[in-house]
Amino acid sequence: MTVLRILHLYPAELGINGDAGNVLALAERARWRGIDVETVAHAPGAELPPSADIVHIGSGPLSGQRAVHQDVLRIAPRLREWRDAGVPILAIAGGWQLLGTELETAEGEVLAGAAVFPTRAALGPKRHVGEVVARLADGTAIAGFENHSARTVLEGAEPLARIVSGTGNDGSTEGVVVGASIGTHLHGPLLPMNPVLADRLLSTALRAELPPVPQTERVDRYATNARRAIADRLGVSL
DSSP: OOEEEEEEEOTTTSOBTTTHHHHHHHHHHHHTTTOEEEEEEEOTTOOOOSOOSEEEEOBOOHHHHHHHHHHHHHHHHHHHHHHHTTOOEEEETHHHHHHSSEEEOTTSOEEEOOOSSSEEEEEEEEEEEEEEEEEETTSOEEEEEEEEEEEEEESSOBOSEEEEESOTTTSSEEOEEETTEEEEOOBSOHHHHOHHHHHHHHHHHHTSOOOOOHHHHHHHHHHHHHHHHHHHHHTOOO
C-alpha cells in the first residue's frame, strides 16, 4: 500500500489564515482514493524525516517568521534537494517569503531566505487585504483571499497565475512556480478552494493521475460555488 508522507513545517508558528486546511485537503483527497497518509509536523530544532512526498509551510506574522527563521536556514539545503528531486513544496504568504532569497522588513532589515524560490519580498506600509481571482497559464481560474503587505519580485521564475482582480505579487501576477513547487499569497485556504491545485500536487507526488471519486466530485462542487461567489462579489468572470 502506498503511503503518502506530508511534511507540515511550523504549524504552531505559521498557522494563521486557515492554511492548515491545505494539509487536511491533501490528506483527505488522497485517502478518498485509497491512499494511506502520514502527516509529519516539524518544529524548530527538530530533525526532518528522511523523506517527504509533499512539503507545506503556512503563513504568519513577522514575529512568527522570526521564531522559525534560523531553523528555516538550517533545513534549507534539504528543502532545495527535495525541490530539485521533484518533491512538491507549497509555501503560503509568510512561509513563501522565508523560502525566497530574502525578506526585507518595513524597517529595512533584510532576512536571508532559504532560496527554495528565486523570489524577493519587501514588506511595505500598505496592507493588501481582500479577495482575489487569478488565472493559471492554462486559463483555469483560481480564487482566494490575500492579507499581506509584501511586494514580491520573481527573479526569472514563472508566476503561478495572472491577476484578474486583487494585488498578488505586484498587481499583475500572483505567486510563483518552480518545477513542482508553488509559492502563493492566497489563503482561503488555497487547496480546498482550488482543488485543481490540490490534485496537481498529489499527482506529482504520487507520479500518477488521480481520477475523480464521489467524495472529490461533491466537495469540488462546493469549491466551484465558492470561487463563483468570490468572482461575483468582485464583478469579474471565472
